[in-house]
Amino acid sequence: MASSSKGKGKAKETDTNGNSAAQGYELPWVEKYRPKLLEDVVGNSDTIERLKIIAKDGNCPHIIISGLPGIGKTTSIHCLAHQLLGDAYKEGVLELNASDDRGIDVVRNKIKSFAQKKVTLPPGRHKIVILDEADSMTPGAQQALRRTMEIYSNTTRFALACNMPNKIIEPIQSRCAILRYAKLKDAEILKRLLEICEAENVKYNDEGLSALIFTSEGDMRQAINNLQSTHSGFGFVSADNVFKGDIDGAMEKLNELWNQGYSAVDIVVTIFRVVKTYDQIPEYTKLEYIKEIGFTHMRILEGVGTLIQLGGLMARLCKLNLKPELFKI
Ligand SMILES: Nc1ncnc2c1ncn2[C@@H]1O[C@H](COP(=O)(O)OP(=O)(O)O)[C@@H](O)[C@H]1O
Ligand SMILES: [Mg+2]
Numbered sequence: 001m002a003s004s005s006k007g008k009g010k011a012k013e014t015d016t017n018g019n020s021a022a023q024g025y026e027l028p029w030v031e032k033y034r035p036k037l038l039e040d041v042v043g044n045s046d047t048i049e050r051l052k053i054i055a056k057d058g059n060c061p062h063i064i065i066s067g068l069p070g071i072g073k074t075t076s077i078h079c080l081a082h083q084l085l086g087d088a089y090k091e092g093v094l095e096l097n098a099s100d101d102r103g104i105d106v107v108r109n110k111i112k113s114f115a116q117k118k119v120t121l122p123p124g125r126h127k128i129v130i131l132d133e134a135d136s137m138t139p140g141a142q143q144a145l146r147r148t149m150e151i152y153s154n155t156t157r158f159a160l161a162c163n164m165p166n167k168i169i170e171p172i173q174s175r176c177a178i179l180r181y182a183k184l185k186d187a188e189i190l191k192r193l194l195e196i197c198e199a200e201n202v203k204y205n206d207e208g209l210s211a212l213i214f215t216s217e218g219d220m221r222q223a224i225n226n227l228q229s230t231h232s233g234f235g236f237v238s239a240d241n242v243f244k245g246d247i248d249g250a251m252e253k254l255n256e257l258w259n260q261g262y263s264a265v266d267i268v269v270t271i272f273r274v275v276k277t278y279d280q281i282p283e284y285t286k287l288e289y290i291k292e293i294g295f296t297h298m299r300i301l302e303g304v305g306t307l308i309q310l311g312g313l314m315a316r317l318c319k320l321n322l323k324p325e326l327f328k329i
Contacts, residue, residue: 026232028225028228028284029196029225030221030224030228033196033199033224034075035072035075035079036082037082038076038080038083039052040079041072041075042072042184042191042192042220043071043072043181043182043184043185043188044071044181044182044184047179051079051179054080054084055079058084058122058125060080060125061176061177062149062153062175062177063077063157063159063160063176064160064161064165064173064176064178064179065077065159065181066162066163066181067163067181068183068218068219069163069221070216070219070220071183071184071218071219071220072184072220073161077132077161078130081128081130081159084125084128085122085128086122088122088125091119091120092121092125093127094110094114094128094129094130095130096110096129096132098132098136102137102141103138103140103141104141104143106141107144107145107148108148111129111145111156114129114156115127115148115152115156116152127155127157128156129156129157129159130159130160131158131159131160132161133162134160134161134162134168135164135165135167139169142172145172146169146175149172149175153175160172165180186213188220189212189218189220190209190213192224193209193213193224193227194209196224196227200231202231202237203235204236204238205236205237205238208237208238210239211242211243212226225282225284225285226242250317251314254307254310254311255307258307258310264305264309264310265300268296268297268313269297272290272294272297275293285320288320289317292313292317296309296312
């Protein structure tokens, strides 16, 4: 999830021409291969068909797209908005992400001034407010949103994405068309992985691709991220390389430090410093690592500074690259 919102800044600006501008900075493939058109979003074909019709007719209701992470919710909303507004996209769309402040006042003021703004749009089209990960908004902010939706619905449409639709207050749900995305099928993920392998000249065997699909559990973002990290780490996508990870080695080192008497805080802070400055891992993996390290740091500061906590951290870091069933008890 983090990579969708975090990947935005630099990556977004460069991916319109499919290339990374900054030298030496490899654009994460999830961004580079983010579909631009609804036609290119794989899976959930019935629902995507509905969106294509909306994009063509321009008769856009308020919508909620719900479903598990990494299956194309945010992407679909952007495609829809682009297809509806064309060149007016920039002026005609207000996007508020989970990382933005979306408290009650922001909802009232930002959306209000956007909704009142005069923008020239293609005939019959509306301005669009995109609220990504809307289920993370507080009920209070959602109530404010609901009233704002009512007041400005003649000029502005709202598109919400969320993992859990039941966390959206009922009065908003009842104003929206709710589209539920199912997790992606193996064949759908495979199709996209093959396209990327072709475009990036990735060397692979069938077992390697199966392993990527298996570990992704229907999450395309994860499949593509793992493809990129296996490719950049090993130069060949085989099952072994996909599943590789070294939890035993990590635990051994951890025990050593522990036995030498280092405290849990010392260890976790050092892990953080090393990860932060280590440039052999892709940016998105680094972000995931830092997130896990941060959670563990917090638990340790809350008083749970045990070897087990640190072992759990090691396991979660490895798990980002390793076979999940090894961790099922
Ligand atoms: N259905 C899909 N078709 C093609 N690519 C996809 C699809 N779903 C996810 N992806 C890839 O994963 C990335 C994240 O997708 P996103 O739409 O942000 O997922 P989410 O459902 O979590 O909002 C995209 O940039 C794209 O590379
Ligand atoms: Mg998303």
